[in-house]
Amino acid sequence: MGKRKPVLGLSLLLVVVLSLTGCLGGGKTSGDKVTLTVAITGEGSLVPKVGKHEYSKDTVVDLKAEPADNWQFSHWDGDVAETNAAETSIKMDGDKSVRAVFVEAVDVSTALSSLTAEFVAAMEAKDAEAVLELFASDFEFGAFVEKDLFDELIDNQMVPELLDFIEDADSKEDFLYGIEMFPGLAELASELWDAYAAEGADHPEVQRLARECSLYVLKIEMILYLAQDPGDEGVGGIQAALSAAADEDNDDELPEQIIEWIENSVWRDETLFIPVEFFAHFLNMVFMAPDLTIVPAESGPEQIGGVWSHALAFQPSEDAEPEAYLEAVLRFSQAGDGWQIQGFEFDFTPGLQDMFEDEPV
Known part of the structure; x- marks a missing residue:
């Protein structure tokens, strides 16, 4: 029985090393964070608001653009699902940037x-x-x-x-x-x-x-x-x-x-x-x-x-x-x-x- 102790000790050491590796960020897991940068051209409000936002990798983020008075939504710039839809989404499989573009409304x-x-x-x-x-x-x-x-x-x-x-x-x-x-x-x-x-x-x-x-x-x-x-x-x-x-x-x-x-x-x-x-x-x-x-x-x-x-x-x-x-x-x-x-x-x-x-x- 005594001859097996080094093997058991090596196993415990390996578990500790793997745990520390994960804690120190040595490998990517499903809990990785990515950044969405939201910007705007023209006047309106956005969800999420203008700025940088962190999400877990592969999260699908809903986007919504609301034009201000006398403005109208034109399109999104960026890797969104539907560029011409005021309400759309983006999959965060990496760091992404989007921009909502509003134009001055013209009476039809x-x-x-x-x-x-x-x-x-x-x-x-x-x-x-x-x-x-x-x-x-x-x-x-x-x-x-x-x-x-x-x-x-x-x-x-x-x-x-x-x-x-x-x-x-x-x-x-x-x-x-x-x-x-x-x-x-x-x-x-x-x-x-x-x-x-x-x-x-x-x-x-x-x-x-x-x-x-x-x-x-x-x-x-x-x-x-x-x-x-x-x-x-x-x-x-x-x-x-x-x-x-x-x-x-x-x-x-x-x-x-x-x-x-x-x-x-x-x-x-x-x-x-x-x-x-x-x-x-x-x-x-x-x-x-x-x-x-x-x-x-x-x-x-x-x-x-x-x-x-x-x-x-x-x-x-x-x-x-x-x-x-x-x-x-x-x-x-x-x-x-x-x-x-x-x-x-x-x-x-x-x-x-x-x-x-x-x-x-």
Whole structure:
């Protein structure tokens, strides 16, 4: 038994050494401390407050930023979970620094009124490039118009007339004659003919296709109207252009660019969107109109359903028909700390709408 004492003594010595090593900080344990340094730019309050704070390693610290009056939270600088959220967190797996950034609050209505003024100034300067620079970088489609403005025209006039035309047509070729230049319309019309022949006029699929064809025709009419020169003959001139293009004895056809704009314009969520390239062309057409002034709504920008917008009126000279002007609405989206134009919705006043209803293509 006596021969085992040195071994036991060595074991006790080893325990003491290991204990002292831990107490003297010779190794890292789960109780290690790390430092979070909190700073601020602008005016507001923070949790935890500005300064240095110690936490156990791997602790997740909640962060909260509250802006002072007339200030707004912008973002966090540092390794936080969500940089744009006023309330977020940070994992303390080492020493960390964070900074909350506040910016002076800008009244949204005032900011959007200023952006509208920039738009109006660029329009009045007839500078299409300057106008387009005000739009968001993801601006894919330009002006658009809501379909419900023309629901009565489509349902009560265009669809019945289209179905009557099918009834009177001698053949499918006769029905499709003259629309080959519009591939999308030709495909829809072909489907409509086949469905009508198989099911009759009252079948739901026939009614749906007839409405789709009517919407396509309405799209053609709108694009041609907006693409025309101010000196052209309005909707009557459009009708003549279509007739000439469909006349086999006439070599004149619509420009390929206009046909491309028509094909690339889409009805989406009951709204017609036109390509941004055509929107730029439309701007140039607007610039050619004499004595045109743009008047923003006196009520200023309004927020409806979470979307900010500002109404405009494009007014002609005093001797023009008071109803024959364009109304429009700018739609806005937030971009970082600022705002950009996200959409441009145009609306036909009664005088212009009557032109389409009186002389459909």
